[in-house]
Amino acid sequence: MSTTDRFIPDRLQSPLERxxxxxxxxxxLVAIAIFIANSFASPYFLNAWNLSDATFNFxxxxxxxxxxxxxxxxxxxxxxxxxxxxxxxxxxxAAVQLGAGTPVLILVGLxxxxxxxxxxxxxxxxxxxxxxxxxxxxxxxxRGISYIVLGDQAFRGYPADFAFFGQGYxxxxxxxxxxxxxxxxxxxxxxxxxxxxxxAVYAIGNNPTGALFSGIRxxxxxxILFLLTGLMAGVAAICLTSRLGSTRPSIAFGWELEVVTxxxxxxxxxxxxSGSIPGVVIAAFVMGLVTxxxxxxxxxxxxxxxVIGALLIGVIALPRLWKMWRG
Amino acid sequence: MLKRLLxxxxxxxxxxxxxxxxxxxxxxxxxxxxSNLAGVFNDTAPLILLAIGQMIxxxxxxxxxxxxxxxxxxxxxxxxxxxxxxxxxxxxxxxxxxxxxxxxGMVNGLLVWKLDIPPIVVTLxxxxxxxxxxxLISDGKWVNSHEMSAAFKALPRTELLGLxxxxxxxxxxxxxxxxxxRRTTLGRAFYAVxxxxxxxxxxxxxxxxxxxxxxxxxxxxxxxTGYLWVSRYAVAYVDIAGGFELDVVAACxxxxxxxxxxxxxxxxxxxxxxxxxxxxxxxxxxxxSPFWQLAISGSAIIIAVAVNARANREKGRIILKSAEHAA
Numbered sequence: 001m002s003t004t005d006r007f008i009p010d011r012l013q014s015p016l017e018r019x020x021x022x023x024x025x026x027x028x029l030v031a032i033a034i035f036i037a038n039s040f041a042s043p044y045f046l047n048a049w050n051l052s053d054a055t056f057n058f059x060x061x062x063x064x065x066x067x068x069x070x071x072x073x074x075x076x077x078x079x080x081x082x083x084x085x086x087x088x089x090x091x092x093x094a095a096v097q098l099g100a101g102t103p104v105l106i107l108v109g110l111x112x113x114x115x116x117x118x119x120x121x122x123x124x125x126x127x128x129x130x131x132x133x134x135x136x137x138x139x140x141x142x143r144g145i146s147y148i149v150l151g152d153q154a155f156r157g158y159p160a161d162f163a164f165f166g167q168g169y170x171x172x173x174x175x176x177x178x179x180x181x182x183x184x185x186x187x188x189x190x191x192x193x194x195x196x197x198x199x200a201v202y203a204i205g206n207n208p209t210g211a212l213f214s215g216i217r218x219x220x221x222x223x224i225l226f227l228l229t230g231l232m233a234g235v236a237a238i239c240l241t242s243r244l245g246s247t248r249p250s251i252a253f254g255w256e257l258e259v260v261t262x263x264x265x266x267x268x269x270x271x272x273x274s275g276s277i278p279g280v281v282i283a284a285f286v287m288g289l290v291t292x293x294x295x296x297x298x299x300x301x302x303x304x305x306x307v308i309g310a311l312l313i314g315v316i317a318l319p320r321l322w323k324m325w326r327g
Numbered sequence: 328m329l330k331r332l333l334x335x336x337x338x339x340x341x342x343x344x345x346x347x348x349x350x351x352x353x354x355x356x357x358x359x360x361x362s363n364l365a366g367v368f369n370d371t372a373p374l375i376l377l378a379i380g381q382m383i384x385x386x387x388x389x390x391x392x393x394x395x396x397x398x399x400x401x402x403x404x405x406x407x408x409x410x411x412x413x414x415x416x417x418x419x420x421x422x423x424x425x426x427x428x429x430x431x432g433m434v435n436g437l438l439v440w441k442l443d444i445p446p447i448v449v450t451l452x453x454x455x456x457x458x459x460x461x462x463l464i465s466d467g468k469w470v471n472s473h474e475m476s477a478a479f480k481a482l483p484r485t486e487l488l489g490l491x492x493x494x495x496x497x498x499x500x501x502x503x504x505x506x507x508x509r510r511t512t513l514g515r516a517f518y519a520v521x522x523x524x525x526x527x528x529x530x531x532x533x534x535x536x537x538x539x540x541x542x543x544x545x546x547x548x549x550x551x552t553g554y555l556w557v558s559r560y561a562v563a564y565v566d567i568a569g570g571f572e573l574d575v576v577a578a579c580x581x582x583x584x585x586x587x588x589x590x591x592x593x594x595x596x597x598x599x600x601x602x603x604x605x606x607x608x609x610x611x612x613x614x615x616s617p618f619w620q621l622a623i624s625g626s627a628i629i630i631a632v633a634v635n636a637r638a639n640r641e642k643g644r645i646i647l648k649s650a651e652h653a654a
Contacts, residue, residue: 144622306459
């Protein structure tokens with residue numbers, strides 16, 4: 001929330017980078033530990049098909065998390081992503097009722113995501129409103145529109161070939177969603193770490209005024225980030241709708257929390273300015289493995305949410321406690 | 328000047344509420360009958376109580392997304408105490424509710440104060456943790472009306488001078504906190520911390536501790552509302568008041584509380600809550616499906632924050648022609 005007491009490193013990269021690197025390797029260790037613990041805890045864990053199933057726990061959320069990571073690094077946030085999924089899914093459902101085929105459905109899903117992202121981006125960058133309130137508002141608005149359209153009804157009857165996106169397999173146990181997840185991870189990794197655009201995102205997150213005076217079009221970059229986040233929510237909506245085969249207005253309820261948790265767990269500073277895509281990728285695996293492992297142990301979903309919530313606070317609190325303890 | 332601006336804002340909102348009532352009255356005169364308006368006020372009382380707490384938290388540049396979960400957890404605990412010990416006097420129940428709520432608020436406050444974790448992360452996390460704890464202690468079961476003692480359910484409904492106790496509690500809270508915010512050091516500290524944390528520090532105010540007290544007050548009010556909610560609706564389960572935190576934030580934003588901190592008043596929070604309360608109660612009367620409510624409160628948040636930003640925008644010195652707004 002507070003932008004004033006954010007401190008800017010007084011030297012280039014190395015200490016910051018080392019810290020980030022260690023965070024990611026720590027996270028990787030955690031992921032491996034959970035993997036081993038899971039394989040001991042349940043005899044059903046080490047099964048190629050079960051593991052493949054487990055990836056569905058996080059692939060859709062992770063797709064959004066990549067774009068969200070960039071947005072959070074730039075100092076903004078989008079809490080409306082789950083509601084964008086609901087609206088995009090509703091739009092696709094409505095298109096089906098009008099007799100649309102799969103290609104049109106894809107366009108409708110992506111288009112709705114882009115529109116929602118553009119709306120958020122417009123309000124934040126053109127009107128200069130704080131993104132956290134704007135997206136709390138659009139979070140109600142987008143899902144509210146789904147409720148107006150659907151009420152207590154549901155859209156069904158998606159075409160048979162539409163099922164491929166959420167249920168199809170590309171090769172043996174490798175699902176289409178997983179391939180898409182891996183592809184997007186590479187794309188966003190390159191975008192953030194290897195392009196001018198990515199450097200601009202970091203610059204804006206560390207010092208928006210400084211970035212502006214060094215010739216970065218701050219508002220435009222932020223607008224593009226909101227567009228990308230909306231687009232990714234659209235992609236996730238296509239996958240999720242295809243996987244479930246139906247649309248209710250409560251679809252993907254509460255996902256914004258899990259996406260933000262994934263991003264923060266991945267080492268992205270919630271106040272902006274630092275973070276990496278590899279971190280988010282590992283965080284996605286950690287969360288997927290935790291929820292899958294607990295699921296195999298018959299832990300109800302709401303109890304898992306305690307774990308998610310504790311993870312969210314814990315990953316930020318523990319390093320700070322450690323620092324306080326060390327003096 | 329600022330004070331006049333605020334006053335005019337609140338009068339503007341009061342005018343909007345009056346206009347809304349007049350509009351409804353043209354077709355449904357019964358809606359503005361005193362008894363019905365008293366009913367609307369009583370129905371809005373929980374929102375008013377939470378909005379006052381949220382207003383104070385937002386004043387200090389924080390946000391409390393865990394209020395509804397706090398309410399639900401406290402409500403479940405007192406309901407279970409009532410089932411286990413039906414003879415326990417209501418005074419004790421009330422104290423337990425307030426204390427538990429205070430404690431949960433303090434957890435948020437401590438994490439923000441001592442560990443310096445961004446409030447949105449803390450309260451997103453505790454929101455899910457509190458909900459999860461309700462599931463753990465209740466085993467996912469409901470506490471139903473017939474299990475609660477008569478005295479437990481009676482308090483909020485008892486009529487005093489023509490108004491139910493629930494309404495009187497809201498009125499008392501409005502008066503007490505209006506006094507606290509205007510006439511006490513702590514009340515002024517909330518404004519100082521949000522208006523300019525650095526200046527506040529130099530005047531000897533501990534910013535973190537002030538934020539801690541804001542969360543504590545918000546928690547205490549949420550705990551109190553938890554008992555009132557459960558006894559009024561005579562049911563307690565995991566999902567009561569689900570998503571209510573958004574209504575609370577909406578009430579504050581509509582009431583002119585600036586999300587950037589330092590600007591807001593108890594009267595604003597009260598009017599913002601009443602505005603939403605009137606809309607919510609009017610929808611079924613004017614025969615609009617309740618499914619519209621989510622979208623309407625979402626739009627109200629966006630419009631209100633846009634209006635706020637316009638009124639509160641500080642004019643910067645232009646040193647670059649055609650400079651973009653750096654957020």
